[in-house]
Amino acid sequence: MQIKSLVTLTALxxxxxxxxxxxxxxxxxxxxxxxxxxxxxxxxxxxxxKKIGPxxxxxxxxxKAVDATARMLKAAGADTVYLQPCMVPHWVRGAKETGYIKxxxxxxxxxxxxxxxxxxxxxxxxxxxGVVEVRSMNELDALGTNNLKGKIVFLNFPMNQTYIEVFxxxxxxxxxxxxxxxxxxxxxxxxxxxxxxxxxxxxxPHTGVTGYNDSFPEIPAVxxxxxDAEWLSRQLKLKMQLSAFIQTNCRMLPDVPSFNVVGEIxxxxxxxxxxxxxxxxxSWDLAEGAQDDGAxxxxxxxxxxxxxxxxxxxxxxxxxxxxxxEENGGRGGEKYxxxxxxxxxxxxxxxxxxxxxxxxxxxxxxxxxxxxxKILPWKPLFYNSGVYKFSREGSGADVGYLxxxxxxxxxxxxxxxxxFDVHHAETDVFExxxxxxxxxxxxxxVALIYLVxxxxx
Amino acid sequence: MQIKSLVTLTALxxxxxxxxxxxxxxxxxxxxxxxxxxxxxxxxxxxxxKKIGPxxxxxxxxxKAVDATARMLKAAGADTVYLQPCMVPHWVRGAKETGYIKxxxxxxxxxxxxxxxxxxxxxxxxxxxGVVEVRSMNELDALGTNNLKGKIVFLNFPMNQTYIEVFxxxxxxxxxxxxxxxxxxxxxxxxxxxxxxxxxxxxxPHTGVTGYNDSFPEIPAVxxxxxDAEWLSRQLKLKMQLSAFIQTNCRMLPDVPSFNVVGEIxxxxxxxxxxxxxxxxxSWDLAEGAQDDGAxxxxxxxxxxxxxxxxxxxxxxxxxxxxxxEENGGRGGEKYxxxxxxxxxxxxxxxxxxxxxxxxxxxxxxxxxxxxxKILPWKPLFYNSGVYKFSREGSGADVGYLxxxxxxxxxxxxxxxxxFDVHHAETDVFExxxxxxxxxxxxxxVALIYLVxxxxx
Numbered sequence: 002m003q004i005k006s007l008v009t010l011t012a013l014x015x016x017x018x019x020x021x022x023x024x025x026x027x028x029x030x031x032x033x034x035x036x037x038x039x040x041x042x043x044x045x046x047x048x049x050x051k052k053i054g055p056x057x058x059x060x061x062x063x064x065k066a067v068d069a070t071a072r073m074l075k076a077a078g079a080d081t082v083y084l085q086p087c088m089v090p091h092w093v094r095g096a097k098e099t100g101y102i103k104x105x106x107x108x109x110x111x112x113x114x115x116x117x118x119x120x121x122x123x124x125x126x127x128x129x130x131g132v133v134e135v136r137s138m139n140e141l142d143a144l145g146t147n148n149l150k151g152k153i154v155f156l157n158f159p160m161n162q163t164y165i166e167v168f169x170x171x172x173x174x175x176x177x178x179x180x181x182x183x184x185x186x187x188x189x190x191x192x193x194x195x196x197x198x199x200x201x202x203x204x205x206p207h208t209g210v211t212g213y214n215d216s217f218p219e220i221p222a223v224x225x226x227x228x229d230a231e232w233l234s235r236q237l238k239l240k241m242q243l244s245a246f247i248q249t250n251c252r253m254l255p256d257v258p259s260f261n262v263v264g265e266i267x268x269x270x271x272x273x274x275x276x277x278x279x280x281x282x283x284s285w286d287l288a289e290g291a292q293d294d295g296a297x298x299x300x301x302x303x304x305x306x307x308x309x310x311x312x313x314x315x316x317x318x319x320x321x322x323x324x325x326x327e328e329n330g331g332r333g334g335e336k337y338x339x340x341x342x343x344x345x346x347x348x349x350x351x352x353x354x355x356x357x358x359x360x361x362x363x364x365x366x367x368x369x370x371x372x373x374x375k376i377l378p379w380k381p382l383f384y385n386s387g388v389y390k391f392s393r394e395g396s397g398a399d400v401g402y403l404x405x406x407x408x409x410x411x412x413x414x415x416x417x418x419x420x421f422d423v424h425h426a427e428t429d430v431f432e433x434x435x436x437x438x439x440x441x442x443x444x445x446x447v448a449l450i451y452l453v454x455x456x457x458x
Numbered sequence: 459m460q461i462k463s464l465v466t467l468t469a470l471x472x473x474x475x476x477x478x479x480x481x482x483x484x485x486x487x488x489x490x491x492x493x494x495x496x497x498x499x500x501x502x503x504x505x506x507x508k509k510i511g512p513x514x515x516x517x518x519x520x521x522k523a524v525d526a527t528a529r530m531l532k533a534a535g536a537d538t539v540y541l542q543p544c545m546v547p548h549w550v551r552g553a554k555e556t557g558y559i560k561x562x563x564x565x566x567x568x569x570x571x572x573x574x575x576x577x578x579x580x581x582x583x584x585x586x587x588g589v590v591e592v593r594s595m596n597e598l599d600a601l602g603t604n605n606l607k608g609k610i611v612f613l614n615f616p617m618n619q620t621y622i623e624v625f626x627x628x629x630x631x632x633x634x635x636x637x638x639x640x641x642x643x644x645x646x647x648x649x650x651x652x653x654x655x656x657x658x659x660x661x662x663p664h665t666g667v668t669g670y671n672d673s674f675p676e677i678p679a680v681x682x683x684x685x686d687a688e689w690l691s692r693q694l695k696l697k698m699q700l701s702a703f704i705q706t707n708c709r710m711l712p713d714v715p716s717f718n719v720v721g722e723i724x725x726x727x728x729x730x731x732x733x734x735x736x737x738x739x740x741s742w743d744l745a746e747g748a749q750d751d752g753a754x755x756x757x758x759x760x761x762x763x764x765x766x767x768x769x770x771x772x773x774x775x776x777x778x779x780x781x782x783x784e785e786n787g788g789r790g791g792e793k794y795x796x797x798x799x800x801x802x803x804x805x806x807x808x809x810x811x812x813x814x815x816x817x818x819x820x821x822x823x824x825x826x827x828x829x830x831x832k833i834l835p836w837k838p839l840f841y842n843s844g845v846y847k848f849s850r851e852g853s854g855a856d857v858g859y860l861x862x863x864x865x866x867x868x869x870x871x872x873x874x875x876x877x878f879d880v881h882h883a884e885t886d887v888f889e890x891x892x893x894x895x896x897x898x899x900x901x902x903x904v905a906l907i908y909l910v911x912x913x914x915x
Contacts, residue, residue, distance in 0.1 A: 034620040163491040165843055165898065201893050360817070360873050362844060386622055387819060387873075389846040416817050416844075416873065418894040436658050437875040441622065 022382065025455075028313065029382045029448045035311045036444035042299040043436040045073050046358075049298065050289035050431035057286040058326040059091030059257045066282050067260050070298060070323050074264030077302050078309035079321070081267070084260040087336035089326040091257045092119050094286055095250030098223060100194075102132070102233060103244050112233075113226040115206040115287060116251040117178060117195065118329045119213075120222040127248030128153065128192045128221060134237050138176060141184055150189030153245050155237075156181040157230050160200040160421065167200055167417040168356070174198060175209075182222035183214040192247055193222040196230035198421065204228050205426040208285050210329045221249055261333045262323040266305055270316035274457075276450055277320050277337075277351035277408075278304045281327030281399055288429040292420065295431075296358025296439055298323050300413075303443040304450055311447075315454040317349060324399040327355065334399035341406060348408040350453045352446060353397025358439035359415035363390025364449060367410040372458050379452050386445050390414060409458050411449070415442055479839065482912075485770065486839045486905045492768045493901035499756040500893040502530050503815075506755065507746035507888035514743040515783040516548030516714045523739050524717050527755060527780050531721030534759050535766035536778070538724070541717040544793035546783040548714045549576050551743055552707030555680060557651075559589070559690060560701050567693075570683040572663040572744065573708040574635060574652065575786045576670075577679040584705030585610065585649045585678065591694050595633060598641055607646030610702050612694075613638040614687050617657040617878065624657055624874040625813070631655060632666075639679035640671040649704055650679040653687035655878060661685050662883040665742050667786045678706055718790045719780040723762055727773035731914075733907055734777050734794075734808035734865075735761045736856055738784035745886040749877060752888075753815025753896055755780050757870075760900040761907055768904075772911040774806060781856040784812065791856035798863060805865040807910045809903060810854025815896035816872035820847025821906060824867040829915050836909050843902050847871060866915050868906070872899055 036042075049056075049066060056062040067084065074082045098116050101109040116122065133148060134155045135141045141154070158177035160170035175198055182193035197207035206224045213219045225233070237243055262282060268274060280297020284290020301321040308315060324333035341348055352364075366373060373393060380391050395401070396410035404410060415438075423429040493499075506513075506523060513519040524541065531539045555573050558566040573579065590605060591612045592598045598611070615634035617627035632655055639650035654664035663681045670676045682690070694700055719739060725731060737754020741747020758778040765772060781790035798805055809821075823830060830850060837848050852858070853867035861867060872895075880886040 033622070037619045037622075162494045165490070165494075167894070360875050387847075390844075418817050418898065419892045422892065435876045435879065437624070441875065 025382055025452065028451060032307060032311050032447045032451060033386060033444040036303065036307050036440050036447060039310060040303050040440045040443060041306060042303040042439055042443050045299040045302060046291065046295050046434060046439065047431055049295045050291050054289050055286045056282065056284050056290060057092070058089040058259060058283045058329060063259060063283055063325065067262055070262050070282060070302065073302050074262065074305065074321060077264065077306035079264030079266060079305050082264045084262055085336055085340055086258055086260055087325060087332050088256040089259040089332045090119070090330045091254040092329055093252060093254060095122065095252065098249040100223065100245060100247035102236065103246065112229050113204050113206050114223045114247065115208050116249040117211040117222040117224055118208055118285065119210050119253060120249070120251055121219045122249045122251045123192065123221045123247060127246055129244065129246050130191050131242065131244045132237065134234060138184065146188045149185060152190050153192045153194055153247070154185035154190040155194045155233060157196045157234055159196065160198060162200065167421055170200055171198055171421065178209055178224070179212055182211050182220055183217050186217040186220045190220060192220050194245065194247070195222060195224050197224045197227050198424065199227045199426070200421045202227050202231065203422065205428055207424055207426040208287055209425045221247065223247055223249060259325045261325050261337055263320060264305055265318055265320045266308060266315055268317040269314050272318050273347050274317040274349045275320055275346055276317050276349055276453055277322050277400060278446060278450060279322035279324055279399060280354045281333065282323040283326050283328050285328055285425050287425065288427045289431055291429050291431045291434050292357040292423050293425065293429055294327065294355045296434060297354035300354050300358065300439065300443040300446055304447050307443070307447045313451055317454050319450060319454065327399055331398060334402045338402035338405060341403065348403050348406050350409045350411065350458055351400035351403050352411045352413065352450065353400040354413040354442065354446060355397050356413065356417065357415050357420045358434050358442055359419060360438045361386065361388050361413060361415050361442040361445045363388055363392060363414040365392045365394040365396060365412045365414050367396045367404065372409050375456065375458060382448065383445060386441060388445050413442060413446055482839055482909065485908060489764060489768050489904045489908060490843060490901040493760065493764050493897050493904060496767060497760050497897045497900060498763060499760040499896055499900050502756040502759060503748065503752050503891060503896065504888055506752045507748050511746050512743045513739065513741050513747060514549070515546040515716060515740045515786060520716060520740055520782065524719055527719050527739060527759065530759050531719065531762065531778060534721065534763035536721030536723060536762050539721045541719055542793055542797055543715055543717055544782060544789050545713040546716040546789045547576070547787045548711040549786055550709060550711060552579065552709065555706040557680060557702060557704035559693065560703065569686050570661050570663050571680045571704065572665050573706040574668040574679040574681055575665055575742065576667050576710060577706070577708055578676045579706045579708045580649065580678045580704060584703055586701065586703050587648050588699065588701045589694065591691060595641065603645045606642060609647050610649045610651055610704070611642035611647040612651045612690060614653045614691055616653065617655060619657065624878055627657055628655055628878065635666055635681070636669055639668050639677055640674055643674040643677045647677060649677050651702065651704070652679060652681050654681045654684050655881065656684045657878045659684050659688065660879065662885055664881055664883040665744055666882045678704065680704055680706060716782045718782050718794055721759070721762055721778045723765060723772055723776045725774040726771050729775050730804050731774040731806045732777055732803055733774050733806055733910055734779050734857060735903060735907060736779035736781055737811045738790065738856060739780040740783050740785050742785055742882050744882065745884045746888055748886050748888045748891050749814040749880050750882065750886055751784065751812045753891060754811035757811050757815065757896065757900040757903055761904050764900070764904045770908055774911050776907060776911065784856055788855060791859045795859035795862060798860065805860050805863050807866045807868065807915055808857035808860050809868045809870065809907065810857040811870040811899065811903060812854050813870065813874065814872050814877045815891050815899055816876060817895045818843065818845050818870060818899040818902045819873050820845055820849060820871040822849045822851040822853060822869045822871050824853045824861065829866050832913065832915060839905065840902060843898060845902050870899060870903055
């Protein structure tokens with residue numbers, strides 16, 4: 002930042018500080034106290050995790066989550082609660098996958114693996130083939146058909162430990178899961194084995210969606226644990242030639258009907274201006290989807306409850322949206338946009354919470370320069386909660402669809418250090434969510450929405 | 459803050475930014491990368507927690523921890539490793555405590571309880587008495603001897619949910635544990651039952667030291683879980699008269715010899731100027747002391763390792779000190795000061811890490827105004843790690859002794875939301891420490907010590 006703009010910013014902050022800030026900090030304190038004392042988010046999350054559990058799109062549990070969260074929105078004080086029907090993919094894992102590396106003397110090293118979401122299965126016979134390790138997409142291209150045809154490609158892209166923002170490492174290494182299998186198929190590979198996207202060593206396979214490309218065959222794709230990936234990489238260096246067996250039972254069934262769940266508090270002055278806050282209701286099938294994204298669901302519900310309980314009736318319509326199918330299709334987000342267009346809705350602002358219910362550290366804005374100048378002076382109001390970061394990066398996958406409408410978008414940025422210990426793995430359970438962290442995140446979301454509602458954008 | 463000082467600060471930050479910052483940010487990045495990639499702190503912590511475990515002062519495990527961490531300091535690259543003998547209290551819990559509330563019809567409600575540290579025991583017969591709840595020290599004084607004589611006083615001081623810095627709530631409610639039992643004794647109470655100092659509801663008793671006053675009898679004191687405290691408070695409101703039975707087997711034995719463990723890297727230019735970094739080696743007996751303060755111990759050792767591994771040989775002597783007996787006596791800290799005086803050591807700076815190995819959020823300085831002005835411009839160097847807070851509050855119990863020498867003191871401030879879920883309870887185990895959070899804390903400690911060493915104070 003140039004000195005000049007820093008001085009301008011300083012002046013801006015000060016002029017704001019000397020006028021509206023006192024009134025607003027009283028309101029923000031009131032909101033924060035209300036949430037930290039009386040939030041129902043944690044108990045709602047317990048219900049979603051322990052009474053329902055995994056809720057992949059198209060599953061019976063996903064429907065249970067629709068019903069339960071509609072009730073929660075009513076209990077939170079929404080004026081109106083309704084469902085937005087949408088068709089969703091229906092991928093099923095089938096019986097537990099197996100796989101191993103063949104060792105000398107007929108011995109086996111069993112792999113901690115799971116099929117990647119949306120992957121095709123291997124069939125009952127499974128797949129037997131030599132393993133080739135690649136550590137980058139360039140290496141994959143360089144090896145090409147000559148080296149990869151008929152092979153199981155082992156995409157070993159460790160997450161970069163030196164990135165303090167762990168999502169950056171996810172973005173970089175994640176290409177192995179999103180694009181790796183289909184690129185391997187391009188060169189004739191028969192299956193793909195992807196190193197789990199976990200930044201710490203562990204024994205759990207972390208699933209997640211993979212994408213196919215119509216031009217290439219759909220090959221089975223699995224994730225193996227980071228510890229297994231390290232072991233396998235060492236073995237390949239020692240022995241050069243190893244073969245693996247994998248057997249998976251997953252398949253994609255025809256689309257089925259499902260729903261976004263919406264709860265609203267109608268605005269008192271500008272009911273047609275809509276402020277959306279949301280997380281996604283579906284989760285992967287391996288765990289309870291506690292951090293991803295049960296946390297976001299219950300935080301979004303908490304926004305309505307806390308606004309009501311604080312007596313801060315919004316001027317604009319505040320809408321909590323629990324999106325279906327973020328994990329393996331994005332159909333809920335797509336449907337939300339479609340209905341917004343059909344109904345000619347005016348979407349002022351949309352806040353997504355889908356990075357876990359950890360201690361909040363900031364907000365990321367996708368807004369115009371003029372909007373950002375309006376928002377930035379609010380930042381000191383969040384310092385008491387330890388929220389110091391207002392950045393201009395991406396917002397979220399579900400609210401991202403609204404970009405087409407010119408809506409100002411935002412994402413809650415929680416602390417990222419622990420997210421990839423549980424992300425898409427069996428460790429994503431209620432016990433790994435901190436009540437205080439979850440509620441503090443919700444408190445800051447309510448405060449931001451209070452400010453957007455009060456000042457507009 | 460006044461506008462004028464903000465502008466001055468801005469100028470200060472900018473002038474610093476334009477000169478030394480580039481060189482320093484390169485060094486800080488190097489340090490951070492080294493720690494996030496190669497730190498041994500997490501594996502050292504695993505050893506301390508899983509191979510040793512609880513290590514209350516005077517126990518055989520405390521001695522094992524002395525031996526093990528001396529080895530770790532050598533392995534980390536300390537030039538010199540030595541022990542500082544000191545006598546420590548030797549309190550033992552004895553057989554597991556029991557206690558219950560008597561209900562109608564001879565039924566019992568069993569309490570999750572434990573003796574408080576340094577408490578006397580009840581003897582085998584236990585104590586049977588009516589329970590009186592107090593919710594503040596004023597209430598205790600108001601009830602006085604008339605109402606408290608012969609009773610078990612139930613000190614129910616919930617931690618304030620609205621404090622975002624949870625240590626503030628600990629400070630406020632903690633008086634119930636530190637002073638409550640002896641104040642109850644002043645009014646003739648026969649025992650004290652203290653609500654655990656946990657901010658979230660749970661079923662674990664959280665121990666911790668209580669203090670006696672020579673003027674009053676030493677009465678047995680226990681902690682009960684927060685859930686039991688809530689239950690008991692409700693029952694007392696309904697039934698008014700309830701009595702309890704508690705039986706504890708703890709006692710204080712004569713002092714025994716123990717040690718601080720010290721590892722040094724001798725300074726290349728000013729070897730007589732000492733920079734101390736430390737945590738405490740002892741832990742409560744109920745768990746592994748992972749966050750309290752195994753984390754601080756292994757972070758302090760990591761400071762030496764990372765300085766060596768980064769090739770940043772310090773000009774001043776950097777000394778990692780693993781203090782004994784922080785929990786129930788402070789004898790290690792006291793001894794460290796005594797030896798510093800005896801040996802006429804020049805203590806420039808001392809950094810304590812005893813608030814858990816959670817994501818680092820800042821540092822708290824006990825320094826002069828001139829020193830703070832020198833330190834403050836370093837703050838932007840920590841933003842990349844998400845560290846935004848440089849405050850002027852307390853540092854730590856062990857380094858606090860050095861205040862007498864005029865040493866500049868500092869405490870690492872980690873995120874506080876989860877600390878009191880595990881603090882002094884059986885949940886303080888290795889599994890509840892995040893590798894990335896622990897290492898990120900260590901990285902920031904190394905960076906701060908690098909700057910203090912480079913620029914002096």
